[in-house]
Amino acid sequence: MRLIKLNIIKLSLVILGCFSTTIAAKDYLIDNKQAYAKIANTLQAGDTVILQNGVWHDFEIVLSGQGSKQLPIRLKPQTKGKVILSGQSNLRLAGQYLHASGLVFKNGYTPTSAVIEFRNGKELAFNSRVSEMVIDNYNNPDKRESDYWVALYGQHNRFDHNHLEGKRNKGVTVAVRLNSEQSQQNYHQIDHNYFGYRPVFGSNGGETLRIGTSHYSLSDSHTLVENNYFEQTNGEVEIISIKSGKNHIRNNVFYEARGTLTLRHGNGNIIEENIFFGNGVEHTGGIRVINKDHIIRNNYLEGLTGFRFGSGFTVMNGVPNSPINRYHQVENAQIENNTFINVEHIQLAAGSDAERSAVPINSVMNNNLIINDSQQPFTAFDDISGIKFSNNIANTAVLPSLSKGVKQKQVKLKRNKAGLLYPVSESVFAGAKADLTVLKKADTGVSWYPKSPAIVAFDSGKTHRVENSAKDLLLKIEQAHSGDVLELSAGDYDLAKLVVIDKTLSFKAAQDGAVNLTFERSSLFEIHDGGSLKLEGLVISGKNSPDSAGNSVIRTKKWGMVENYRLIMERCQLINLDINHTFDFFKTGKGALADEITLINNQFSQVTGDILRLDSEIENLGVYNAEYVTLTNNHFDNVSGALVKLYRGGTDESTFGPHFLLNNNTLNSVGLGKRNQTNASVYLHGVQVTEIAENAFTNSAPIVVEHTVGEPQTRIISNTFTNTAKPHIKELNIAGSHTAILKNNQVIQK
Known part of the structure; x- marks a missing residue:
């Protein structure tokens, strides 16, 4: 009986402590930067900072403190999407169990190295979350000035349900940084984000997602990237650049995206159940394999036109005794149960030259389905005997060196409810699993911000008749909106401006x-x-x-x-x-x-x-x-x-x-x-x-x-x-x- 009473007392104290903490938590409705500065250093577990609706110009927010799993410190808008951070604004998180959500960054650019950063100086963020944020064309006016839109540091952080569109200046859209022991073995989660249009950058520096860098590429990151939608992320040849080990990339959709998911550095990554829809768009690519111990399985790739390093599937040659920043040899790659439909190029030992002479070794390519309406897709640029082919099925004759491991068979396909083509015959066991799901664009990003077309089409607006005068032409130009047509009547127009x-x-x-x-x-x-x-x-x-x-x-x-x-x-x-x-x-x-x-x-x-x-x-x-x-x-x-x-x-x-x-x-x-x-x-x-x-x-x-x-x-x-x-x-x-x-x-x- 005494033991029971003692336990009751202990339980009561725990409940009382939790109740006291809840009572102590505060909600702050903030209407200006000075008011935020007054409370920023006093935030406790369970506190919530609410930014009043409106446009906040040149607002550098630092959200810091020690929250808890049950009682995080929160930053949110009065109404989602109604708080606009413009000018030179940014957000930095530092501490434990922080959660920022619902803000919009537009009409400006970050004054620092990142728009959203999971650190403040040397103080990192752990167990923290950024969700339902929008970053829309928030670009430094100097295109060659590099910055990140999001930089993850620390460990066990989550970046989810965000909308990122229109990055045009140099720098990775989202970067996972491994430049300290506190940021390695990080177990971050990046999920349900909408990565919208990123235009061709015209040089290196246009990746959409990068995990690690070559300098720390032999470190493991353990970052999970799942259920994200990449639409027309065309910055450069690497859409996702993996430069670390033990990452898991699964169930993402790449829609008309020029470039590839590239295993650039690092070992032991898993790439599975991703969907690539190229729709015949030029330079749409799939997966590029470099380094060792990768597993690439149950991916579905269709309508990809890319070639060379941007092809539908590429296994690279490496550099013998490669320095850390070059090309390590492909070793022990397991490429299994993937479906390739109208993928124009599958390139093996790609990049072979005087430097890149280390051919793939100890690797397998098993149970893959390769269906093409025209010519067979394989090209071998060097010795590929280090890749063992078995139980693959193709509807076209392939390279003689692959014929023993790739059976030619006519396969009838039917598109299922998920929009994927699968063999009608149950006797075909190759290819991605039959219950593969396709993430919907609407299930990514935020519901309250439009996923608008990236480019305004010519002749998509109104037509304005211009009379025979330069004055009227200049007036109509000023009044016109994007997409409009100015129809000039016959005559002479001399423009002084x-x-x-x-x-x-x-x-x-x-x-x-x-x-x-x-x-x-x-x-x-x-x-x-x-x-x-x-x-x-x-x-x-x-x-x-x-x-x-x-x-x-x-x-x-x-x-x-x-x-x-x-x-x-x-x-x-x-x-x-x-x-x-x-x-x-x-x-x-x-x-x-x-x-x-x-x-x-x-x-x-x-x-x-x-x-x-x-x-x-x-x-x-x-x-x-x-x-x-x-x-x-x-x-x-x-x-x-x-x-x-x-x-x-x-x-x-x-x-x-x-x-x-x-x-x-x-x-x-x-x-x-x-x-x-x-x-x-x-x-x-x-x-x-x-x-x-x-x-x-x-x-x-x-x-x-x-x-x-x-x-x-x-x-x-x-x-x-x-x-x-x-x-x-x-x-x-x-x-x-x-x-x-x-x-x-x-x-x-x-």
Whole structure:
């Protein structure tokens, strides 16, 4: 009886203690930064800080204290989504059992190295959580200035149900840092986040998620990444970059995402039950394998077009006795029960060269299903006897070296309720498990913030009729919204002001050839952040331009663009670009990157400069100015400079482009001006994909192509070169003959 009474007393004291702690917990409704500063250092377990609805400008929040599992210290908004952190704002967590949620970061950028950081100086966060946060286009205006949006330090932290979209400046979107013992063996959880559009960055530094760095890659992280949705995360070739050991990546969806889930450094990672939907989008990739002891199983990959390091599935060659930051040999990789449907490229021993000569060893590829509508997908770049193939099924004949381990069989597929294709026959045992689930986009991120389309389409808004006056045109430009069309009535428009394009606008002649644009400034249009430009049916003349060198019809902001842009021109006439020397049609500013520049059915005559000058990035850091450049059915006559100067220098291999297409154009007297230092009608340096087909070159300078890193694909086919030298191809990084394909071209001397 005495023992029972004693236990009752002890239980009563515990309950009383918990009750007392609950009573002591406080709710603080904060309406300004000074009020937050007063209570920030006094927060106790169970306290809740509520930020009043509104826009908080330049607010650097430090949430610190010692909460408990039952009574965390909380930071939240008065209403989810109604507290906007703008300007130079950020959030840092330091202590134990902290939980921040429901805030929106937009219209600004972090003043420090991260927008949200699980540390404050040397004090780290443990057992803490960040959820239902939104970071929307919160970018440093200097695109090359690096920062993280989220940096996880400490141990046992969770980052979940957040919405991250539109990171454009350099730096990883979410980084798990292992740069101290307190941040290793961390067991973080990253789940149910929506990773929205990240545009092509145009150089290294555009990863969406990175776990570790090469320096600490032999340390284990034990980070769990599950149930996240990656939509069009196109920054660079590595979407997820694993640079540590013992991580678990499962049940994530990659939707039309250019790049791969890359096991870049570290050992013993598990990659399972992830879904890759490429939908035939260019450069969509799957999984890239490097290092040892990885398990890759039950993943579903469909419609992936990527190649080389960005292919649907890649097993790399390593560097013998590799330094920690290069490529370690693939060893003991278990690649089992994966489904590959219309995956164009499965590349084995990829990257094989004089340095990367360590082939995969002691690895297996078992019970995988490989179905392709066209050709078989396998390419072997070196000895692959170290990968044992067994019980795989493909519907096409594969490489002879794989035929014993890959059975050819016709397999009928049917799409199930989850949207995945599976064999109809129960006798097919290869491929991903039948009950694989597909995470829904709506189940990630937050419900109260829209997952809007990333890019405003041309001609998607209203059409505004412009009467025959420059004044009315400028007024309609100011009044228009992104996606709108300005339809110009016939007549002459002389623009005395530079037209700044900071939204998506189309300028269209009501009647092709009946609208004449002239301009009195050194340029007619200047593209700024947020701007994209489409021109149709216009006649543009440089006759009223300043009588000085260096004019242009279109240019980007000279420096400091952080947003990619698009330029499309169709059925236009460009004349009299010769008021002085070096009059370019288009020239880029430093740091600007075009998603696309497309010229179709245009006529250019009397140009003293270049048509497209895309060569401002001369530091050889792997940076370039345009992802896709396409010229089709245009006529160029008497152009002193080059048709295009497209430059990508350096040795970095993490980008997809540039891409260049020149098809069915006519060039007469192009590239022969004394100021054209390239001595080329077309000058391409470091371009990754080039196709020049069915063009007529007459009395022009030659094509000059300089191959650098990667495996550049150059095809020059069925062109006519009249009184024009044949194309000149240089290999700058490898010995021997060039790798370009030249066929069916005619060189005619008269």
